[in-house]
Amino acid sequence: xxxxxxxxxxYLLITAFIILKVGKICFDNGTxxxxxxxxxxxxxxxxxxxxxxxxxxxxxxxxxxxxxISWNTIHTWTQLIExxxxxxxxxxxxxxAMHYINIIILTKYIKKLI
Numbered sequence: 241x242x243x244x245x246x247x248x249x250x251y252l253l254i255t256a257f258i259i260l261k262v263g264k265i266c267f268d269n270g271t272x273x274x275x276x277x278x279x280x281x282x283x284x285x286x287x288x289x290x291x292x293x294x295x296x297x298x299x300x301x302x303x304x305x306x307x308x309i310s311w312n313t314i315h316t317w318t319q320l321i322e323x324x325x326x327x328x329x330x331x332x333x334x335x336x337a338m339h340y341i342n343i344i345i346l347t348k349y350i351k352k353l354i
Contacts, residue, residue, distance in 0.1 A: 243319075244311065246320065247311070247323060250324055251328065252308075254328055255301075255327075255331050258328075258331065258335070259296075262335055263300075267290075271285065271289050273346050274288050274289050300331070300334070303331075
């Protein structure tokens with residue numbers, strides 16, 4: 241049995257779940273920030289928030305899929321768990337960094353408007 245196929249499947253399921261869940265949470269809560277940037281246009285704010293969500297999904301899911309080609313051959317179950325843990329942790333760190341960078345940029349932009 242090829243352990244790489246099993247690892248790819250588990251990795252994609254875990255990361256897709258995390259990305260979709262975090263994206264939904266950020267989309268729901270991010271409307272407040274976008275509304276502060278453009279206070280009088282609720283429809284435009286909703287569309288901008290949807291575009292940000294789509295961009296987030298495309299960037300993260302695309303990155304996850306592209307990283308699969310750099311994986312070495314997995315020979316043992318221990319190696320499978322190690323690789324899954326490290327690759328999943330990397331994705332979580334990237335998502336967290338992107339979130340904080342977005343918040344910093346939005347905060348600086350809002351302060352310039354005020």
